[in-house]
Amino acid sequence: MRNEKKLVLVVDDEEDIREILAETLDNLDFECITACDGDEAIACLDEHHDIIDVVICDLKMPRVSGDQVIIYGHKKYPLIPIIILTGFAQLDMALDHMRLGAFDYMTKPFRVKELLFILKRALEKRQLQEENAAYQNTLEIRIEEATQALHNQVVQTVSSFILAIEAKDRYTQGHSKRVAEYSTLMADKLGLSQEDKINLIYAAQLHDIGKIGISEQLLNKPGRLNKIEYETIKTHPSKGVKILEPLDFLDHLLPVVESHHEWFDGCGYPKGLAREEIPFLARIIAVCDSFDAMTSDRSYREPLPLKIAIQEIKNGSGSQFDPQVVSAFLEIFHNTLEAQMIIRKTVGK
Numbered sequence: 406m407r408n409e410k411k412l413v414l415v416v417d418d419e420e421d422i423r424e425i426l427a428e429t430l431d432n433l434d435f436e437c438i439t440a441c442d443g444d445e446a447i448a449c450l451d452e453h454h455d456i457i458d459v460v461i462c463d464l465k466m467p468r469v470s471g472d473q474v475i476i477y478g479h480k481k482y483p484l485i486p487i488i489i490l491t492g493f494a495q496l497d498m499a500l501d502h503m504r505l506g507a508f509d510y511m512t513k514p515f516r517v518k519e520l521l522f523i524l525k526r527a528l529e530k531r532q533l534q535e536e537n538a539a540y541q542n543t544l545e546i547r548i549e550e551a552t553q554a555l556h557n558q559v560v561q562t563v564s565s566f567i568l569a570i571e572a573k574d575r576y577t578q579g580h581s582k583r584v585a586e587y588s589t590l591m592a593d594k595l596g597l598s599q600e601d602k603i604n605l606i607y608a609a610q611l612h613d614i615g616k617i618g619i620s621e622q623l624l625n626k627p628g629r630l631n632k633i634e635y636e637t638i639k640t641h642p643s644k645g646v647k648i649l650e651p652l653d654f655l656d657h658l659l660p661v662v663e664s665h666h667e668w669f670d671g672c673g674y675p676k677g678l679a680r681e682e683i684p685f686l687a688r689i690i691a692v693c694d695s696f697d698a699m700t701s702d703r704s705y706r707e708p709l710p711l712k713i714a715i716q717e718i719k720n721g722s723g724s725q726f727d728p729q730v731v732s733a734f735l736e737i738f739h740n741t742l743e744a745q746m747i748i749r750k751t752v753g754k
């Protein structure tokens with residue numbers, strides 16, 4: 406509510422009443438605008454609802470009556486109190502209108518003392534409602550922030566397990582963290598919403614959590630894997646889903662974790678999903694994951710040079726990877742990542 410003079414909208418079809426009310430309100434230090442019927446009152450509310458503090462409204466008016474102003478105003482601008490001013494003193498009628506949403510009523514001819522008393526109460530009620538709404542809003546924001554912080558902590562705790570597993574092997578150390586970093590850049594490049602960005606980062610941090618269910622010996626085995634060993638490794642996306650299932654707030658990320666090794670052309674695992682069947686966030690992680698795997702040291706090979714890794718990503722566009730994601734990745738690589746990675750390599754981090 407504004408701090409300057411309070412603005413009252415006076416609605417009455419009798420010019421004399423409008424003038425007397427305007428003069429009285431002016432004497433009481435209020436500002437006043439007037440409308441001569443319900444139609445004009447509704448137009449006035451629509452135009453000035455952000456500055457009108459209270460409405461005083463007659464009931465019997467030609468065309469659009471006071472009832473309709475009360476119903477409309479109460480529904481569309483519930484914070485603006487409407488006081489009925491009527492020549493009909495029947496209590497039951499006044500109660501009917503209060504049920505429609507009017508704040509209170511006065512009968513004509515009104516008394517100045519009564520007018521001032523009702524106006525003050527109406528303004529006090531409005532202020533209280535506004536303070537409540539603001540408090541409610543702050544409370545909701547705080548709850549949202551606390552929930553988000555709690556979710557963050559849980560994700561950090563869970564992802565610390567996978568970081569611990571990665572840390573045991575110098576070849577995979579920091580993999581999930583780097584995939585999350587690349588995913589953050591991708592989220593900005595692809596213009597993802599804040600919600601999708603957080604989801605993507607969570608999923609990137611957790612995508613290999615299923616490796617907890619694979620023996621360390623197999624995970625860190627030097628050299629190439631035989632067919633059985635490879636089939637065992639291929640179970641890690643589904644194992645990841647099983648591990649994360651008890652965390653309700655991650656429900657929507659399970660398909661992302663499960664699909665990070667699916668191929669755009671349907672030749673991936675575990676389900677052989679293709680194109681839009683693969684969650685978009687999983688298609689992003691697939692590119693970041695492969696790029697990091699290629700540019701990191703492996704027990705059976707040196708890291709690939711950046712140029713070759715990027716060429717492999719390009720070659721996989723449309724088969725292994727979503728072409729839209731590949732072109733976004735190439736852009737961030739050339740604009741940001743390449744320089745960062747060269748510096749990192751130079752300083753040995």
Ligand SMILES: [Fe+2]
Pocket residue numbers: 612613641665666
């Ligand atoms: Fe994986």
